[in-house]
Amino acid sequence: MDDGAIDFRKLLKEEKRKAKLERQRQQQQQQQKDDAVQDPSTNHAAVATDPSITNHAAVATETNSSDNTGTTNQTYSTTIIREEDVDALDFERLVQEEKEASKKRQHEQAMADGWSIPQQRQVDPRQHLVCSNPPSIFYIPNFMPQESDQQALMEWLLSLPDNNQNNTTTSNHEKEASLQANGTWTTMHYAKRRVALFDGTLQVGQSTLPPPLQRFVTVFCQQGIFPVEEPPNHVLINEYSPGQGILPHTDGPAYISRTATLSLGSDVLLQFTPRPHLDSNQPTTRQLWLEKGSLLVFQDAAYLDYMHGIQDRVLEETVTENCLNAPANTQIIKRGYRISLTFRHKLVQ
Numbered sequence: 001m002d003d004g005a006i007d008f009r010k011l012l013k014e015e016k017r018k019a020k021l022e023r024q025r026q027q028q029q030q031q032q033k034d035d036a037v038q039d040p041s042t043n044h045a046a047v048a049t050d051p052s053i054t055n056h057a058a059v060a061t062e063t064n065s066s067d068n069t070g071t072t073n074q075t076y077s078t079t080i081i082r083e084e085d086v087d088a089l090d091f092e093r094l095v096q097e098e099k100e101a102s103k104k105r106q107h108e109q110a111m112a113d114g115w116s117i118p119q120q121r122q123v124d125p126r127q128h129l130v131c132s133n134p135p136s137i138f139y140i141p142n143f144m145p146q147e148s149d150q151q152a153l154m155e156w157l158l159s160l161p162d163n164n165q166n167n168t169t170t171s172n173h174e175k176e177a178s179l180q181a182n183g184t185w186t187t188m189h190y191a192k193r194r195v196a197l198f199d200g201t202l203q204v205g206q207s208t209l210p211p212p213l214q215r216f217v218t219v220f221c222q223q224g225i226f227p228v229e230e231p232p233n234h235v236l237i238n239e240y241s242p243g244q245g246i247l248p249h250t251d252g253p254a255y256i257s258r259t260a261t262l263s264l265g266s267d268v269l270l271q272f273t274p275r276p277h278l279d280s281n282q283p284t285t286r287q288l289w290l291e292k293g294s295l296l297v298f299q300d301a302a303y304l305d306y307m308h309g310i311q312d313r314v315l316e317e318t319v320t321e322n323c324l325n326a327p328a329n330t331q332i333i334k335r336g337y338r339i340s341l342t343f344r345h346k347l348v349q
């Protein structure tokens, strides 16, 4: 496991070794060029410096001149960056980058270790199934039972960088593109809701989900919430200020037809609305009470044939007889600040 400590000595040694090799290479090249320029028989053998090597490479400018014999002489003016510059340039940047990466790793590890999810419990679908039609909505209250654990997870999420604070003038297109930047908050243009995406499929061959989220993935697979061969590799975080919602939508064919959503911060009512292609005998909109700390899992028909959404501009919601899981005496749900984490398995071609 990474203990987060930076081995400065090792870094310095490695950087010096690289700088030394680079200087040797430059000197060798310079020598070749000098020899070539001095020896008219080898004029055309002079080798120009690789232009792709920037910063610490020797920069050669080539000038062609014709002598009276008609042959082309190549001469080079070369700037060699000094030893001190090479050390200063790369080492400072390297140490800074390594420090930041290490701080981030430590923070994420501490966050991942800083809360508990009951691991032993095997989820029994029959126990958590909330209705027979559609037969594929599961609700697990107290999935993350401790309020302090929920708080710790929220704190980590809120410590993620915010794109909008860095750049308030980005176009919608750029904002959408910045959603691709893993683990940063972006404010959606119309909905005004903040979202952050962790797409573990962006780097081929390795999952890039950070440890706090990877922990959930492990638990979901252990508990049979997701199949081991199709674990969540994509997590969308939605932040709702009190009263904010999300339009009815389906999560679409980019994922296997299963989602797991963890609610933090506040309770809310989620609406499941049948899609128009369903025949009219299907039940109308159904409500589901999502308590903070709960996990909602829905799949198959509930994923494919229903839209789900949260009413916008509502601070208090009335529980109707179509609510699938609220206790009989619950009539009003007060909305507060809420963060949800939606785990999915994105299909990769």
Ligand SMILES: O=C(O)CCC(=O)C(=O)O
Pocket: 236, 238, 246, 251, 261, 270, 308, 340, 342
């Ligand atoms: O916040 C929620 O509970 C719903 C989120 C959702 O539906 C989504 O991100 O697709």
Ligand SMILES: [Fe+2]
Pocket: 249, 250, 251, 308
């Ligand atoms: Fe959704």
